[in-house]
Amino acid sequence: MFDxxxxxxxxGICVSAPMxxxxxxCIQRTLNRGKYYGIATGLGATAxxxxxxxxxxxxxxxxxxFLQLHKFAIQIAGSILVLAFGFYLxxxxxxxxxxxxxxAKESYMQDFVTSFALTVTNPVIIFxxxxxxxxFSFIAASTQFGQxxxxxxSILVGACxxxxxxxxxxxxxxxxxxxxxxxxxxxxTGSIIMIIAVIGVIMTLAGDEFIH
Numbered sequence: 001m002f003d004x005x006x007x008x009x010x011x012g013i014c015v016s017a018p019m020x021x022x023x024x025x026c027i028q029r030t031l032n033r034g035k036y037y038g039i040a041t042g043l044g045a046t047a048x049x050x051x052x053x054x055x056x057x058x059x060x061x062x063x064x065x066f067l068q069l070h071k072f073a074i075q076i077a078g079s080i081l082v083l084a085f086g087f088y089l090x091x092x093x094x095x096x097x098x099x100x101x102x103x104a105k106e107s108y109m110q111d112f113v114t115s116f117a118l119t120v121t122n123p124v125i126i127f128x129x130x131x132x133x134x135x136f137s138f139i140a141a142s143t144q145f146g147q148x149x150x151x152x153x154s155i156l157v158g159a160c161x162x163x164x165x166x167x168x169x170x171x172x173x174x175x176x177x178x179x180x181x182x183x184x185x186x187x188x189t190g191s192i193i194m195i196i197a198v199i200g201v202i203m204t205l206a207g208d209e210f211i212h
Contacts, residue, residue: 004147005154007136012158014132015049015125016042021086021196022119026163027170029111035171040108042163044115046156049125053155056129057138057148075204081121083197090190 017023022045030038119125132138138151 001147001150004138004151007138008151008154009158009161011053011129011132011136011138012046012049012155012160013162014158015053015128015155016046016159016162021192022115023166024192024196025115025118026166030167030170031174033107034174035167037108037111038167038170039163040111041115042167043160044112044117045119046159046163047112048116048119049159050152050156051120052123052126053129054152056126056133057152072204075122075124076201077121079197079200079204081118083194083201086190086192086194086197088190090187090194 022041026038026041026045029041
């Protein structure tokens with residue numbers, strides 16, 4: 001039992017830790033609006049990753065066939081969505097964001113949903129899950145339901161550990177930024193996300209995989 005727990009936690013961290021557009025977005029939102037907005041962003045990505053973790057464990061052959069058939073279109077569409085979001089972010093006004101933070105109670109959910117939407121458009125993450133499952137001899141279709149629940153829950157815990165760690169570290173530096181500094185954070189963050197999106201398109205056209 002302990003074996004499947006620690007393996008799940010490690011897999012959750014390994015899937016969440018790569019600093020792609022969601023990681024950059026999490027940092028930006030933490031700096032702009034605070035730790036809990038960054039956590040909401042991370043949890044949105046975690047929800048998407050958990051969905052793909054379950055699909056990988058129980059529908060591996062079907063999913064692989066579907067992705068192989070539609071991978072090009074899915075990756076291009078996902079990269080375009082990330083590119084558009086990066087452009088929007090680079091043009092956003094931190095003063096307006098800060099005022100919205102005090103007015104809109106639903107902004108946590110908005111951050112969660114946008115993060116989920118950006119992550120779920122990159123189903124190639126399934127291939128990373130497949131590699132990690134094989135490496136750690138993790139969940140398979142024959143795994144008992146109770147063990148599978150514990151395993152998937154452990155992945156969730158591992159991902160949450162990473163996002164809480166990242167936002168806590170970034171939040172330490174939050175007070176060192178004024179509004180002008182936050183504006184530059186938005187520009188730089190949006191630019192990085194757009195660059196990542198362009199790289200994603202190039203890698204897709206070159207036939208390589210692109211993980212968030």
